[in-house]
Amino acid sequence: MTTKEIAKLANVSLGTVDRVIHNRGKVAPNTKKRVLEILERVNYRPNIYARGLVLNKSFTIAALVPAFEPGEYWEIPQQGIRKGTEDLQQFGMQVKIFEFDQNSPESFIDQASKVLELRPDGVILAPVINFEAVKFTLKLKDLKIPFTLIDSNIANSGALSFIGQDAYQSGKLAAKLLKLEIMGSGAISIISLKNNENHNKTLQKRIEGFKDYFLGSDVLNKISLREFDIHQRNKDWKEILVEACKLQGTDGIFVPSSKVHYVAEVLKDLKLDIRLVGYDLIEKNRMYLKKGIINSLICQQPEKQGYIALDDFYKALVLKQMIQKERYLPLDIVAQENLDYYDDTLMNYN
Amino acid sequence: MTTKEIAKLANVSLGTVDRVIHNRGKVAPNTKKRVLEILERVNYRPNIYARGLVLNKSFTIAALVPAFEPGEYWEIPQQGIRKGTEDLQQFGMQVKIFEFDQNSPESFIDQASKVLELRPDGVILAPVINFEAVKFTLKLKDLKIPFTLIDSNIANSGALSFIGQDAYQSGKLAAKLLKLEIMGSGAISIISLKNNENHNKTLQKRIEGFKDYFLGSDVLNKISLREFDIHQRNKDWKEILVEACKLQGTDGIFVPSSKVHYVAEVLKDLKLDIRLVGYDLIEKNRMYLKKGIINSLICQQPEKQGYIALDDFYKALVLKQMIQKERYLPLDIVAQENLDYYDDTLMNYN
DNA sequence: TTGTATGCGTTATCAT
DNA sequence: ATGATAACGCATACAA
Numbered sequence: 001m002t003t004k005e006i007a008k009l010a011n012v013s014l015g016t017v018d019r020v021i022h023n024r025g026k027v028a029p030n031t032k033k034r035v036l037e038i039l040e041r042v043n044y045r046p047n048i049y050a051r052g053l054v055l056n057k058s059f060t061i062a063a064l065v066p067a068f069e070p071g072e073y074w075e076i077p078q079q080g081i082r083k084g085t086e087d088l089q090q091f092g093m094q095v096k097i098f099e100f101d102q103n104s105p106e107s108f109i110d111q112a113s114k115v116l117e118l119r120p121d122g123v124i125l126a127p128v129i130n131f132e133a134v135k136f137t138l139k140l141k142d143l144k145i146p147f148t149l150i151d152s153n154i155a156n157s158g159a160l161s162f163i164g165q166d167a168y169q170s171g172k173l174a175a176k177l178l179k180l181e182i183m184g185s186g187a188i189s190i191i192s193l194k195n196n197e198n199h200n201k202t203l204q205k206r207i208e209g210f211k212d213y214f215l216g217s218d219v220l221n222k223i224s225l226r227e228f229d230i231h232q233r234n235k236d237w238k239e240i241l242v243e244a245c246k247l248q249g250t251d252g253i254f255v256p257s258s259k260v261h262y263v264a265e266v267l268k269d270l271k272l273d274i275r276l277v278g279y280d281l282i283e284k285n286r287m288y289l290k291k292g293i294i295n296s297l298i299c300q301q302p303e304k305q306g307y308i309a310l311d312d313f314y315k316a317l318v319l320k321q322m323i324q325k326e327r328y329l330p331l332d333i334v335a336q337e338n339l340d341y342y343d344d345t346l347m348n349y350n
Numbered sequence: 351m352t353t354k355e356i357a358k359l360a361n362v363s364l365g366t367v368d369r370v371i372h373n374r375g376k377v378a379p380n381t382k383k384r385v386l387e388i389l390e391r392v393n394y395r396p397n398i399y400a401r402g403l404v405l406n407k408s409f410t411i412a413a414l415v416p417a418f419e420p421g422e423y424w425e426i427p428q429q430g431i432r433k434g435t436e437d438l439q440q441f442g443m444q445v446k447i448f449e450f451d452q453n454s455p456e457s458f459i460d461q462a463s464k465v466l467e468l469r470p471d472g473v474i475l476a477p478v479i480n481f482e483a484v485k486f487t488l489k490l491k492d493l494k495i496p497f498t499l500i501d502s503n504i505a506n507s508g509a510l511s512f513i514g515q516d517a518y519q520s521g522k523l524a525a526k527l528l529k530l531e532i533m534g535s536g537a538i539s540i541i542s543l544k545n546n547e548n549h550n551k552t553l554q555k556r557i558e559g560f561k562d563y564f565l566g567s568d569v570l571n572k573i574s575l576r577e578f579d580i581h582q583r584n585k586d587w588k589e590i591l592v593e594a595c596k597l598q599g600t601d602g603i604f605v606p607s608s609k610v611h612y613v614a615e616v617l618k619d620l621k622l623d624i625r626l627v628g629y630d631l632i633e634k635n636r637m638y639l640k641k642g643i644i645n646s647l648i649c650q651q652p653e654k655q656g657y658i659a660l661d662d663f664y665k666a667l668v669l670k671q672m673i674q675k676e677r678y679l680p681l682d683i684v685a686q687e688n689l690d691y692y693d694d695t696l697m698n699y700n
Numbered sequence: 701t702t703g704t705a706t707g708c709g710t711t712a713t714c715a716t
Numbered sequence: 717a718t719g720a721t722a723a724c725g726c727a728t729a730c731a732a
Contacts, residue, residue: 002709013719018711026717048440049406050709052399053724090398090669166691173687180530213687319440331688337523337563338681341516352725363703368727376701400725403708 001042009042010035021046052318058092059317061310062120064111064136065150066128067099071283073258073302074102074126077150081124081306088314095310096120103196105132112136116143121317123147124309127154130201148312150305152202153326160316163308163327165300167202170331171209171256174277177296177333178252179213181275185222186251191244192229193237193259206256206279242266250274260297264288281334281342289339299332299342351392359392360385371396402668408442409667411660412470414461414486415500416478417449421633423608423652424452424476427500431474431656438664445660446470453546455482462486466493471667473497474659477504480551498662500655502552503676510666513658513677515650517552520681521559521606524627527646527683528602529563531625535572536601541594542579543587543609556606556629592616600624610647614638631684631692639689649682649692 003021007014012031019025020035021044027035038044063081068074078097085095098115101107108129115123116139123140125147127133137157140147149162178188190207194200207227214223228244230237245253245266252275255263260278267274268288276294278285280302288294308327315321334342357367362381369375370385371394377385388394413431418424428447435445448465451457458479465473466489473490475497477483487507490497499512528538540557544550557577564573578594580587595603595616602625605613610628617624618638626644628635630652638644658677665671684692 003711004709014710015712015719015721016717019718022711024712028717031717045440047403047406047709049399049402050724051711053397053403053726054709054711056399056724090395169687169690173685176685176687183533328691330682330691332680333683333685333688335523335526335683337519337526338683340519341678341680353727354725364726365703365728366701369702372727378701381701397725400708401727403710403724404726404728406708 001044002047003044006035006038006042006044009038048319052091056092057318058094059121059313060094060096060118061122061124061313062115062118063095063097063124063306063309064108064115065097065099065124065126065306066102073280073282076280076282076302077126077306079306080303080308081310083303084307084310088310091314091318093310093314093318100129102128105129108132108136112139119143120145122160122313124306124313125149126151128152128200130154130199146313146316148309150309151302159325161309161312161323161325161327163305163312164329165202165331166328167205168209168212170279170298170300171206171211172213173209173331173333174206174254174256174279174298175210175213175217177298178254178275178277179217179219179223181277181295182251184219187224187226187249188252188254189244189247189250190225190227190254190256191241191263192227192256193232193241193262194229195232203256210254210256242270245270245272245274252277255279258282258285260294261285261288264293268293286339289334289336292336295335297334299334301329301332304329351394352397353394356385356388356392356394359388398669402441406442407668408444409471409663410468411443411445411472411474411663412465412468413445413447413474413656413659414458414465415447415449415474415476415656416452423630423632426630426632426652427476427656429656430653430658431660433653434657434660438660441664441668443660443664443668450479452478455479458482458486462489469493470495472510472663474656474663475499475509476501478502478550480504480549496663496666498659500659501652509675511659511662511673511675511677513655513662514679515552515681516678517555518559518562520629520648520650521556521561522563523559523681523683524556524604524606524629524648525560525563525567527648528604528625528627529567529569529573531627531645532601534569537574537576537599538602538604539594539597539600540575540577540604540606541591541613542577542606543582543591543612544579545582553606560604560606592620595620595622595624602627605629608632608635610644611635611638614643618643636689639684639686642686645685647684649684651679651682654679 003014003017007017016027017035019027020032066074098111100111109132123145127149134154141158146160149159151164153162192203214220230240253263255278258280261284277296278294279298281297281299285294285297289297312323316323353364353367357364366377367385369377370382415428416424448461450461459482473495477499484504491508496510499509501514503512542553564570580590603613605628608630611634614626627646629648631647631649635644635647639647662673666673
């Protein structure tokens with residue numbers, strides 16, 4: 001049903017129908033009522049092609065995300081953004097990516113200001129540098145630029161949407177997996193590898209979930225936990241890591257990040273019977289999983305974060321649809337046996 | 351860049367540019383060459399809105415899928431189809447669902463003929479009744495109606511695409527999970543529940559993969575396997591099932607289908623320490639997983655099958671894009687700890 | 701072989 | 717307060 005037909009039904013002109021639909025201009029109350037009734041009755045839906053054609057708007061979205069070395073975690077969300085760009089550019093979505101150094105608040109501030117200069121129609125933000133990110137969202141709100149958050153959330157940020165993981169629950173899941181792998185009893189080391197002194201909320205929550213799993217578990221007294229924080233800026237960090245892995249009687253190791261491959265590399269040489277659970281399907285982790293050095297990885301479909309974020313803007317800006325405020329992505333368990341079907345080349349976005 | 355601008359650049363009319371783009375009508379060889387060069391150079395992409403508007407085609411897709419009782423497996427792929435219909439109807443996709451009785455080839459034939467009467471622009475087919483399905487695809491090919499296959503594949507069918515699972519590999523994955531759950535040794539029963547005498551390829555492949563996992567495993571001599579085929583048309587089937595579950599020394603049970611909840615129901619009452627692995631996140635299985643009677647479920651995102659199938663038609667018919675021929679969906683492992691993020695109400699389609 | 705005119709449904713502007 | 721009309725980019729029928 002077109003606006004023209006609606007107009008005929010209501011005995012008014014096309015212009016009046018349009019005014020009613022968009023609530024603009026003056027319309028006599030009873031004509032307005034009549035038109036609204038018909039609109040309702042025939043369940044009018046605007047033709048998306050005609051609308052797209054006449055508006056012919058292109059929206060510019062800025063993505064403010066961490067820079068990465070090839071093979072690092074943040075490559076994956078960026079791939080998602082790029083794939084989304086490809087898919088949605090024909091619908092008028094344009095994307096400009098701004099990269100900052102995760103370990104440098106200054107670079108974040110610098111890139112953030114460039115984003116603001118661009119005056120984009122929307123911003124995709126990875127708030128890994130929490131404090132600065134919050135300040136940035138405040139500015140965006142001032143400028144009335146909508147934004148989505150990916151990877152980790154900011155409470156009450158006023159974001160269009162959040163797309164990411166439940167870090168705490170993923171820690172519980174990791175604990176369950178490692179418990180099974182070490183057959184219900186033994187000594188587990190939690191090894192955190194850190195690149196900076198910033199408080200990393202995600203890491204913290206994963207570890208919290210991991211520990212809490214055992215607190216509520218029937219195997220609590222059969223399990224012992226140890227924690228190691230290893231700072232990669234310390235030049236001896238590799239030796240420290242080796243020492244941690246060699247610790248007598250270790251049955252399992254949990255690494256609460258994608259850096260699990262560093263531990264895998266050590267275990268590979270040590271030839272100890274230690275079970276290893278970590279995060280994210282980056283290339284190195286995939287390799288060690290295939291070889292059986294890593295036993296399972298927990299993944300949160302990071303490629304989807306960027307894709308969905310962009311799609312949310314498309315839905316909000318172009319289709320003018322409502323957006324789901326919070327999207328917690330599934331916590332995928334990836335083992336040797338199902339690895340192939342989480343292949344990133346499949347680009348399983350739909 | 352619009353066709354009009356291209357025309358100006360090439361010093362020809364809009365009509366000529368159109369003729370070149372669509373390879374229709376007569377165009378002088380050198381003008382054609384000139385236009386093609388410009389098209390290439392500016393990387394011309396038709397405006398999708400304008401095209402959609404002028405073509406204003408609506409495509410009718412018929413989905414020929416099994417009927418279901420509420421809560422049964424086939425409800426989920428149908429939900430995916432419905433969701434896809436909602437999302438894509440504004441782009442001109444219309445869907446009509448034809449349901450057949452899985453246990454009745456006659457009903458399949460009956461519904462299939464109704465599909466043909468409709469003369470749809472495309473067909474989504476769940477070839478669960480293999481023999482009849484193959485005959486049907488032959489007819490579709492004769493009529494040049496494109497079709498996609500969901501859930502299970504037909505080799506060399508000439509389908510637009512296949513979207514489904516790797517059943518064999520999922521069996522291997524199930525075996526790995528159950529091995530971990532019973533801590534590497536013990537007696538495992540494979541219990542198949544069947545509703546008809548048809549050879550079910552998917553079930554068979556899952557069992558095959560399950561067994562093969564142990565053949566190549568280091569725990570082969572610590573594991574014993576037993577197989578039970580229980581026919582639900584036999585009126586004593588429930589007693590037979592109870593007997594199978596009560597079998598002395600059983601440590602784990604593998605059910606190669608969504609019917610695992612029948613086994614869970616028995617185990618719940620028997621209060622035996624038996625680990626249970628099955629398939630699909632239908633409501634009853636979800637409940638038993640939550641309660642801990644089922645230990646893990648393997649899921650293949652069945653809601654996506656229908657959604658992607660429909661999206662493939664949209665991409666092929668409307669956007670005229672190339673389609674990926676085979677889409678194996680990830681084999682998700684769902685346990686208590688990540689169950690909530692595979693919630694079907696989230697409708698995680700993107 | 702080539703050019704021109706018309707219409708798709710919506711939005712927005714101008715005139716009444 | 718309402719109606720008429722141009723424009724978006726493309727496909728197509730028709731005229732030249």
